[in-house]
Amino acid sequence: MSARRILVVDDEPGIRQALGQLLEYEGYEVKTATGGAEGITIYDSFRPQLVFLDVKMAGLDGLEVLKRLRQADPNATVVMISGHATIQTAVEATQLGAYDILEKPLDTDRVLVLLRNAFETRLLTEENERLRETIESRYEIVGRTYGIRALLERIDKVAGTPARVLITGENGTGKELVARAIHRGSLRAKKPFVEVNCAAIPSELIESELFGHMKGSFTGAIADRAGKFEQADGGTLFLDEIGDMSLSAQAKVLRVLQDGFVTRIGGSKPIQVDVRVLAATNKLLEDEIANGRFREDLFYRLNVVPITVPPLRERREDIEQLVVYFLQQFAARDGLPARGITDEALVRLSELDWPGNVRELRNTVERLVILASAATITATDVERLVGKRSAEPAGLGNLVDCTTFEEFKVAAERAFLLAKLRAFDWNVSETARALDMPRSNLYKKIERYALTRESTPA
Template structure:
């Protein structure tokens, strides 16, 4: 990705000289002959850096700088002056200028100042490239120690056949974790089948999981293949397993112990090869104590536990998540991305996020 620079100076000779120099160095260059034009060009082109002359007819450089920073607090600006004074430099810095160059311009000094100013952008591009690699690999956004522990756990357990129990509050991304495990596992080319146990009525959950034969109950007008068979060779994700009925729990336990299931109304058992990943927002030990969940099923499911932290426990990931969702939004709408003001990001980081990442999105 080439870096785009805006040169704003009312002297044609300066604009042409800087355009030629910077284009030779590999930068993409756009120009403006006045402060008002600079604001319009910036809005349209969104350059990475602006070289802005202090003394221009009409709206001068300092006024332009102020308006530019109002519109984009993250704007990176280097001021240029043929009448540089300490007072001017101080005022420019106070208004948000990154650096200050004096005319006559020295080529080496100009290039060094630009490189230094853009260094953090180049580093951010490299960091973003690494983040994108991680996001594409895991579909999990974040670089906090809390989320890194989750990613490390995923990478460690994914190549195995071990069953996994994912715990965490609603909206933390338990399904993303399950999908990441499947994607990195030897079963990746086989189906990933999800069942939301909380969304299916208790009288239908067994049919959903194990299937049924025609006429086995009222409304069974044809044979139906259950989720266990659909996931054969792949991964079955049982989301919100804490809401599963007792009868279904018993049959799931048999499937895990023996590797076989029996469709409702059938006398024939079916062998299935399925890796089960379960998830819950409940504390299953409490459900066991209340008689709502089988202790032996928990032992079968909880071979490898993965706890997904709430967003309030990884607040440092909020800016990265905001950026990720913003990229998705603008890509879908055909819009140019815009940075969030630092104070807006701080307010987002301070928010409690009871709905976690789902609420942020």
């Protein structure tokens, strides 16, 4: 690891020499400047991690240099040094972004303590920045087809507004990525992003999850608990799979959207919340409204700006880019070099049917990374580990060839179940829940139709 770099800017030769010798003795790489203009020039090429900067100098004074350094590099860590520091000077330096201010003559022990604290703070800041970039990279929207460009353009237009957004699209298309991108581009970006999967929470618990509860309000409520609306105060609440929310919870969500207050279960005091609500669903809510399963007034409250995420089959040209992106992601996660992949393997993957969309593609790439026999993934690996699936809609080509209606029903059910299992990457529990079918029944049908990952539509 290279030595940490420090720049000393002071017009007194004695200060430059004494401070420089101390820092070099402690193992730092040091450069010095005799004035503000020289200090700015050296900073640009030296890129120090910390600057000691005199307040009073001929020409550009320290406060002006501090201002310019912070404008050029908002992360600059600058310690002011002064022979006659005043409260006003200290306040002004702090307002301009100085890390600290030291008085002359410099106390060696205090300098060393300050250095340790300053570099620990900088290390934490850099680590937080890397962590933020890592987290954000997980939610990047990848692609360059027209459908993705149009999607990103709409996200850019709506993100900076307070408008509610209803995101629609098939399972696995990336509706959560859209919600996170909207939050990241909004004025609420530094506030919480809170997600609720309405389909994964039992109907009897969804209201407690959203609005919170008071201790003793129901069996198992052993303490007061804030709901998701309160947790998202000042930020964004993402209601995923809103079409699966109970009518009772829908009514309460509507009330919160209307007046901005929530009341915990078992509580009597309304709590004001400032939350931007984004919602997503894979259902056609107009049909749910017609069948009495979704409130029309809530639909209009949520659907201020509609965004539809295109399925992968409508942007097949993005598949190769997505595969490479996922390979890089898995390599970064595991701390390993990225797996190679042959052009033939990429072409084969781009030709396959992906009813589970980007989620299924990501899971498939991870399977290839884990199970491929060599460092470079080949078309043979794709054939062996993914199967020879047609890029046509599952089973439709063969359904019309059925000779009897009973044969058609069997073939259609087999094709339907196969597509759904693939959509959930063969997670039987998740598939059964999505189909509103007992898991035992789904297992029986898998056995009856001899369904496997490598199955081809009948």
